[in-house]
Amino acid sequence: MAASHAEKTHAAPAAPQGGGPRKGTVAVRVVGRPDSLEQRIYLPEVVKGLGVTAKHFFANLFSRKYTVTVEYPEQKVKYPPRNRGLHRLMHREDGEVRCVACMLCPTVCPAHCITIVPEETGNGNEKRPKVFEIDELRCVVCGLCVEACPCDAIRMDTGEHATAVDFRADAILGKLDLLKRGAASTAVQGGVGGDWRAKADKTRDETP
Ligand code: SF4
Ligand code: SF4
Known part of the structure; x- marks a missing residue:
């Protein structure tokens, strides 16, 4: 057309002698x-x-040759394993919360939607969260809190979406809500077993 x-x-104005376009x-x-x-x-x-x-x-x-949509909610697509769903707090084997209130997740959270108030556990060397809240409306689902956590205390592998709420305050999940969704985790720092330091030392000593 x-x-x-x-x-x-x-x-364009004539190129300068020597060829090539004139600058500008x-x-x-x-x-x-x-x-x-x-x-x-x-x-x-x-x-x-x-x-x-x-x-x-x-x-x-x-x-339905060109159909790319699904009949949600009757039909649901399968989420990939790394999908980030609603948060949950993991438990220790004794049922206690794994979180040690180290404050790494609220520090890294770009949406400032995690609130933690720590308290002493009473054993002299550990803390735990007295208050642990996540505002799911402010969360941008980046997963940085999960990445930052050194003790596998927080996960986003639930496959659940944040539920619709009528009031903003109802979108804030508290410690009990988050623990209800949790499960026992036996992960250890480094993910290689409780004796990881001894193994690492042995490997280092044996390396020529
Ligand atoms: S997923 Fe990202 S925005 Fe949401 S609570 Fe975790 S760090 Fe904050
Ligand atoms: S990073 Fe993990 S251990 Fe630290 S405060 Fe957050 S959930 Fe708790």
Whole structure:
């Protein structure tokens, strides 16, 4: 279509001797308006567009050939294993919360949606969260809290979505909500077993 348009070309200023475009200049091509009746009324293009729409409509009606959507919520797509769902807090083997209130997750959280108030556990060397809250409305589902946690205390592997709420405050999940969704985890720092330091020392000593 453009080939039949009246076109005027404003040539770029002559290149300097030695070839190559002159720095700081541009070529402007002025494209004329459509001149034939067919081009001016756009009807053939409109008919072509409708043809594509009709083709997809009938193909989907009888064979769903071009359908890329699913009938949610009756039909659900399978989430990939690394999908980030609603948060949960993991338990130790004795049922206690694994979180040691180290404050790494609220520090790394870009949405500032994690609130932790620590308390002493009473054993002299550990803390635990007295309050642990996540505002799921402010969460941007980045997963950084899970990455930052040194003791596998927080996960987002539930496959659950944050539920719709009428009031903003209802979107804040508390410690009990998060623990209810949790499960026992026996992960240890480094993920290689409780005696990881002894093994690492042995490997280092044996390495020539
Ligand atoms: S997923 Fe990201 S935004 Fe959500 S609580 Fe964790 S760190 Fe914050
Ligand atoms: S990073 Fe882990 S251990 Fe530290 S406060 Fe967050 S959930 Fe608790």
